[in-house]
Amino acid sequence: MRLRLFVCSLLLLVLALPLAVPWLKTPFLLAMSNGVAVLGVAVLIRAGQVSFGHAMFACLAGYGAAYAGRLWHLDALLLILLGTGLAAAAGAVIGLFMVRYRGIFFGMLNLAFSMMLFAVLGKFGALTGGTDGLRFDRPTFGFVHLERDAFESALLAVALLLAVAAGWCVQRYYHSVAGQALAAIKTNETRLEYLGISAKRIFWGGYVLAATLCGLGGTLFALTQGLVTPEMGYWVRSGELVFVAILGGSSHAVGAFLGAFVFEFMKLYAAALITGMWQLVLGLVLIVMVFVAPTGIFGLLSPYLGRHPHKRHPAGSRAVSREAA
């Protein structure tokens, strides 16, 4: 109950604050898109796997949306659908290969794929715009032409709706048979096989879900910026997603968004205060979090949200918390 109240209050804040302070729209949109992508990375963390390449799905989705926007002038809502679908399809194909690997090999193979994409996007300038990326015109929104401010407001509302839907679906997934089996991969894959459950198939489902969420985040990001660049798929960006997942805590979907908002504003203010060295602040925060609050911001808030560490939580969250601790 307290958690629901907390989530509702956050949603109201995200909706109301930009009305009072309009410049907040863009950072809120960026945080929201980042949060959705982080949610994808958090799904993999439940299986005990860390990917240093999942930004590639955000990048693929962003480029897909940019191309479709430039070529066919599709509506923003259709671009969201298309970009997310593209990432899901790519995740389904790449996942077939990835689910055979665990641990460092899984992390590095994802990184390798993302760097291949980064190189292709950077080098095939005639098609991809090279390192400058692809710019695309502001699309219609619900088949209505909107000015920039109105477009951002509508996008923020849709992003918020999609973020809530994604968070709810992921929580539902965590409690499902597939979600519980995914968490079991982290603690005992052997037993899973001896129960007659295919760990690879379960992990593939989680991988596709993660790619889909990263794709959704990437499309929202591209629509916010009106520009996509290879940097979207660079390994540092994938590392950021993992960083935010740890910062926010991966025991609950809300953690991804808490982390994304804190990260966005921390970056914003750190970059303004100590230009060129804002990464130092992020590094210090990560060190402090790992030592002081290994369960992330959500883990810190959990006792106040009426969440007992051993009750009602899907198993993966306990695994995550215990490992972090």
Next chain:
Amino acid sequence: MSAPLLETRGISLAFGAVVAAESIDFSLQAGERLAVVGQNGAGKTTFINICTGHLAPASGKVFFDGHDVTGRSSRAITRMGVGRTFQLPQIFTAHTVRECLLLAASSVARRRGFWIPLEEAVDAGAVDETLNLLQLAGRADDLAGSLPGGQRKLLDVAMALVLQPKLMIMDEPTSGVSSDEKHDLMRVLMGALDERQVTTIFVEHDIDIVRRYATRMCAWIAGRIAADGPPDRVLADPVVIRNVIGA
């Protein structure tokens, strides 16, 4: 005599120069309770691993319930009705005891959806019954990782038992359990397997346990079955006394 539940024909496997299984012909009838004994490295676990699909034999065939299962995956063999437990209990330490069993039951129900909550996807009655049978009901909501050694063994068996196996293969069910607890553990285990009428193979080093619970015994020496028969007869075999019991 009816067709054997488990049968191996000439299975062999070597790890380099070490012969772990050498042309083993073996059959097990439904309803038997077989104890497998032997020194460390005699090939007992290799035999189990071959029968459960963890290892493929270099030569020979394995049949379960009349089907050739040679080289099939452990997952496929499990689905055919072979439950397995391990020397070190293989449990989901971050799940509760009840969740471990629910997850196992979901495999029988063949429901692995993304949407239906685990609790609603399976027959909770069957899970509760198994928890009671193995005296784990009192710890149903505790984390599996917090259980003591004996109860971890019981949970390992419970997860395999929920699968409604025709054959249960247990690798050293009493290892790591104090001598005081061994008999209580075996009483609960064997009681549960009797109740479900599950044919059983168990690897065991404790001869007292073997005498008390086995209806048949196989003694393994250097990858071969040196003696096979009722426990009293096998335990009286001089070769077994010299090489296995060590008296």
